[in-house]
Every structure is written in C-alpha cells, then in structure tokens.
Amino acid sequence: MKRPKFIIDQMCGRLAKWLRLMGYDAVYFDDINDEELINIAKREERIILTRDTRLVKRKIIANGYVKALMVSSDMLDDQLKQLVNYFKLKCDKKLERCIECNSELESVSKSEAKSKVPPYVYRTQNKFCRCSSCGRYYWRGTHWEKIQAKLKDIC
Numbered sequence: 001m002k003r004p005k006f007i008i009d010q011m012c013g014r015l016a017k018w019l020r021l022m023g024y025d026a027v028y029f030d031d032i033n034d035e036e037l038i039n040i041a042k043r044e045e046r047i048i049l050t051r052d053t054r055l056v057k058r059k060i061i062a063n064g065y066v067k068a069l070m071v072s073s074d075m076l077d078d079q080l081k082q083l084v085n086y087f088k089l090k091c092d093k094k095l096e097r098c099i100e101c102n103s104e105l106e107s108v109s110k111s112e113a114k115s116k117v118p119p120y121v122y123r124t125q126n127k128f129c130r131c132s133s134c135g136r137y138y139w140r141g142t143h144w145e146k147i148q149a150k151l152k153d154i155c
C-alpha cells in the first residue's frame with residue numbers, strides 16, 4: 001500500500017511538523033485558497049487535512065474525487081491520534097524529512113556539519129543530516145528523545 005501524502009491548510013498547521021517527524025510527506029500552506037488547495041491535492045494525489053467544514057462539503061471532495069479528512073479536534077495530540085487511527089500511520093520516527101520545508105534529508109559526514117552546528121552538538125553527536133532543499137542541519141539530540149516520547153504516547 002502506498003504511503004499517504006498530505007496537504008494541510010492553515011487550520012491544522014501544527015500537524016505538518018509532526019507528520020514530517022513521523023516521516024510522512026506533508027505540505028502546508030498558511031495562505032492558500034480552497035481552489036488551489038484542491039487542485040494541488042488532486043494533481044499530487046494528496047489527502048487534505050482540514051477543520052473547514054465548508055471545504056469538505058465541496059462536491060469534488062464529497063463525491064470522493066479528492067480525498068480529505070475533517071480533523072475533529074483543536075488539540076494536537078488528539079489530531080495526531082485521529083490520523084494514526086484513521087490512516088493506520090506508523091510512527092517510525094526516522095528523521096527523513098525537513099520539518100520546515102518537507103524536503104527529504106540526506107546524511108552528511110560529521111566533518112561537513114562542523115561549521116554548521118553548535119560546537120557542543122558537534123562534540124557530542126556523530127550522525128548528521130541536511131535538508132536537500134533549504135540546507136537546514138539535523139541531529140538526534142535531547143529534543144529527539146522528547147519527540148520519541150510524545151510519539152510513543154500517541155502511537
């Protein structure tokens with residue numbers, strides 16, 4: 001089965017970061033009209049995640065031509081639980097996607113990361129990744145442990 005790809009409107013923006021942390025392709029637009037959102041979802045075979053009741057009632061969505069899920073809660077943990085249960089998402093916690101721009105991450109050598117990360121991080125970490133698009137660097141520090149704990153509670 002193909003891994004779902006998501007498109008998220010401004011009503012559910014925090015979901016994008018967490019879906020990316022779980023390894024899912026999740027694009028987010030904080031300022032996009034419904035027509036463009038639907039067009040992107042249709043063109044890229046993405047599932048719309050929204051809290052906009054008018055959007056999910058549109059004919060193209062109601063008839064199933066474009067998939068969408070009405071997110072039922074304002075609370076992030078509840079939203080994630082809904083998605084995990086509904087789509088049977090896996091909480092792989094692999095650090096594969098940039099949480100800022102959604103592009104894939106690539107492994108880089110420790111020496112390559114030296115001038116891009118804080119000195120303490122360089123001394124204490126051995127594995128680094130870089131976003132192939134925006135150039136942001138990632139590593140599994142103490143923040144990664146907190147992320148894993150949160151996802152363990154949700155999944």
